[in-house]
Amino acid sequence: MSGESKIEDKIRSKLANRKQTNSLRVLRTESNIIDFCSNDYLGFAKNISVKAVKDQGATGSRLISGNSKQFERIENKIAAFHNAPAGLIFNSGYDANIGLFSCIADKGDTIIYDQNIHASIRDGIRLSNARSFSFEHNNIDALEKKLQQADGHILVAIESVYSMDGDEARLEEIVAICEKHKADIILDEAHATGVIGKNGEGLAQSLNLEVKIFARVHTFGKAMGCHGAIVLGSKDLRQYLINFARSFIYTTALSKQSLNAIESAYDKLKESDDLIEQLSHNISLFQSLLSKKLQSKLISSTSPIQCILIPENETVKKVEAGLQKKGLNIRAIMHPTVEKGKERIRICIHSFNTEKEIKMCVSSLEKLVI
Structure with a gap:
């Protein structure tokens, strides 16, 4: 191939535009x-004590060689802390949201999401076959209008604490309106984990609403000071994600060192x-x-x-x-x-x-x- 690729011109043009617009x-x-x-x-990132391990890599995906008793013990421990039946650990919050939203809804279903929702959830929704609508940020009337237009299984995606505004979801009102319209809620607790609730359990538990939420995503890269995430829900949801969440299936699992850090963070959070x-x-x-x-x-x-x-x-x-x-x-x-x-x-x-x-x-x- 002689000369420079035309794609390089496109790359330079788009970067130049970004520079021009600051x-x-x-x-x-x-x-x-x-x-x-x-x-x-x-301050956990600098202060949690993590046990060192000899084996660094997980060696494969959890469906091949990367699973362990340690993984399942920690999942059960975290699920119990958050009062959930089960949980499945993903490599990051982004992976968790991509995996969950891309596979949970099918053609004919509807995902309704807050317009300020995180990019990882938007990307997961784009990968699904469901119809999707956004609603005006934290506006309950706007949410209800979208619910009235929805078909099939209806999922509502919200965050406990919105990462770019810092405000909380009106969770009690959203739960009530979703129950009225038979819609399930997926709640991203990324910025509430370790922050909201007596022991940092998150917004849903602080309001005693965890049993009303279909799925909760708790990430470990914010207040927990390490890396990874867990999707909490029913035992059937866990098994479904193991079978259909591509960001879980087709990736090398977290290392033992990462799992030690996650467990240490949760132990520290309790104190x-x-x-x-x-x-x-x-x-x-x-x-x-x-x-x-x-x-x-x-x-x-x-x-x-x-x-x-x-x-x-x-x-x-x-x-x-x-x-x-x-x-x-x-x-x-x-x-x-x-x-x-x-x-x-x-x-x-x-x-x-x-x-x-x-x-x-x-x-x-x-x-x-x-």
Whole structure:
């Protein structure tokens, strides 16, 4: 093949467009500046004690050589913690959502999802044969209108805590409306795991609604400080996913070291009431320090995710750069990740952030946000 491929021209053109619109994504290396951007809400990533193992790789998929008694013991342990009949571990939250949503609904079924749902769920829905509709974020009337248009088996996909806004699903109302229309709920608890509930069990359990939810997805890469995810539901759902979820079937299983980290994180979570309380205190402190100017730009949230709206990619990038210069690791969330005109600075509060750091964060925001 002589000359350069035409696809290279297309690649360069699309990258140039991203640069022109100030939306080019780039990787950054770890820095020593103050963490207000990671999902390590309880500091587990640096503080869980993990037993080292001799064997590093799982050697194959769980249907061939990668399964073990350890896998099944940990699945049962996590399912019991979350008051679920059964659970199946996936390699990541993305894999769990892709696998679940791509296989759970068939042609003639309907998936209805919140318009702010995570990209992994959107991608899973695209891979399914079901019809799909979005509804206006957290709008119960809009959800009911979509439910009235639905056919076949109906699934409603929502998140406990929305990753880009930080607000909670109106779960009690959504459960009631779904029961009325005989729809099943799939609840992504990624940003609620380890954060909501006395022991960080998640939103469904904190409201005693777990038995009303068809499937819950708890991920381990946020507050749990490690990697992987589990889909919780009935024993039949577990067996169904083993047979039909392609992201489970056709991938090498997690290593023993990863499983040790997951188990250690859950053991630590049971003894972390003080960390969860400190996290809640730090969130309240951050909000109490904000001026009326910043409060007017703040998206309402009681979770660790606190977002200040700063429209336009160029403007929000300048604020991000100013915060980084002040030693604060805070990131801008830009279009196309969020809707144009709703670009924002996303601050993640942690249990380990000190009062001095939080005051410094707020003071810097006051100076940089016009």
